[in-house]
Amino acid sequence: xxxxxxxxxxxxxxxxxxxxxxxxxxxxxxxxxxxxxxxxxxxxxxxxxxxxxxxxxxxxxxxxxxxxxxxxxxxxxxxxxxxxxxxxxxxxxxxxxxxxxxxxxxxxxxxxxxxxxxxxxxxxxxxxxxxxxx
Numbered sequence: 001x002x003x004x005x006x007x008x009x010x011x012x013x014x015x016x017x018x019x020x021x022x023x024x025x026x027x028x029x030x031x032x033x034x035x036x037x038x039x040x041x042x043x044x045x046x047x048x049x050x051x052x053x054x055x056x057x058x059x060x061x062x063x064x065x066x067x068x069x070x071x072x073x074x075x076x077x078x079x080x081x082x083x084x085x086x087x088x089x090x091x092x093x094x095x096x097x098x099x100x101x102x103x104x105x106x107x108x109x110x111x112x113x114x115x116x117x118x119x120x121x122x123x124x125x126x127x128x129x130x131x132x133x134x
Contacts, residue, residue, distance in 0.1 A: 027054040034096045049073040051130050063107045071117045078114050
């Protein structure tokens with residue numbers, strides 16, 4: 001006879017309040033939404049060598065101000081990410097802002113910059129900074 005899983009597990013009070021949906025910060029979700037737009041808008045090596053860091057996250061009464069840095073591994077990738085006249089980066093920023101406004105249910109001011117961080121995927125310090133290592 002099969003026993004229900006709930007009968008096999010001991011009862012224990014919850015580890016987190018019932019209204020907590022995640023242990024991730026708002027900054028994490030903002031960076032992931034921006035990163036998603038990069039993955040959707042670029043081909044080849046760019047999406048796989050990019051990381052988004054949130055430099056500033058200011059939640060005001062009527063607006064959320066986010067300043068994000070997009071890290072790439074090479075100067076050539078920076079140029080591709082920005083695009084001619086900044087058009088590609090503007091498209092990513094616009095798409096991200098729309099989704100951020102839906103997610104946070106308030107007006108978003110999004111500022112993005114692109115920085116080169118040579119071979120960041122091979123540097124322990126950078127991997128820790130971006131949350132890939134403890």
